[in-house]
Amino acid sequence: MADTAIVDVDGTLVDTNYHHALAWFRAFRRFDITKPVWEIHRAIGMGGDQIVAHLAGSQVERQLGDDLRAASGEQFAELIDEVRPFAGAHDLLADVRDRGFRIVLASSGKQHDIEHMLDLLDARGLADAWTTSSDVEATKPAPDLLEVALAKVDGAGAVMIGDSTWDCLAAGKLGIPTLAVRTGGFSVDELTDAGAAMVCANLVEMRDRLDETPLAAAD
Incomplete structure (x- = not known):
């Protein structure tokens, strides 16, 4: 039981799901990678350790994974006061x-x-x-x-x-x-x-x- x-x-x-989607979109764009927001949204709910490879592949994860996670965190921090x-x-x-x-x-x-x-x-x-x-x-x-x-x-x-x-x-x-x-x-x-x-x-x-x-x- x-x-x-x-x-x-x-x-x-x-x-927060759409805030996170936008934060990840902006993080990818910081490194000249464009992922459609709808694709990012479909991955929201995964943790940051999973989402980069899921969306952009293992090579991007190896080269930019930590930087992308940091950038996404920075972008989300700019939106967090809007969360209800x-x-x-x-x-x-x-x-x-x-x-x-x-x-x-x-x-x-x-x-x-x-x-x-x-x-x-x-x-x-x-x-x-x-x-x-x-x-x-x-x-x-x-x-x-x-x-x-x-x-x-x-x-x-x-x-x-x-x-x-x-x-x-x-x-x-x-x-x-x-x-x-x-x-x-x-x-x-x-x-x-x-x-x-x-x-x-x-x-x-x-x-x-x-x-x-x-x-x-x-x-």
């Missing part, structure tokens, strides 16, 4: 906690970014733990981030809440069911094909449907 909710942050709790939480984000976390679950916020971002998001969500009193990219060698779609998240609270089992196909794929590798929201810009078919057990339009709908999910009540 699940005793832990592992909750993705970017695109799930806070409206999704409606219902704080209340969903509070409801899940009230039902007896531990909560781990699973972010593949940097420490200063997750600290900012915690304050934006007023979630420091709700989350039992959180992750950053420094906790793992490989981020989503590798399952490492979820393994660390569960270990941080000594959880026996988990349910994933996420917005991207990469969340679903990572969770599926550990046999963890994913409850997905469409706020990251992925379609119902894309999310279900990637393994989502349920897809909601947004967090408000998910909160209303918690009794239909493994997060109805902790064992």
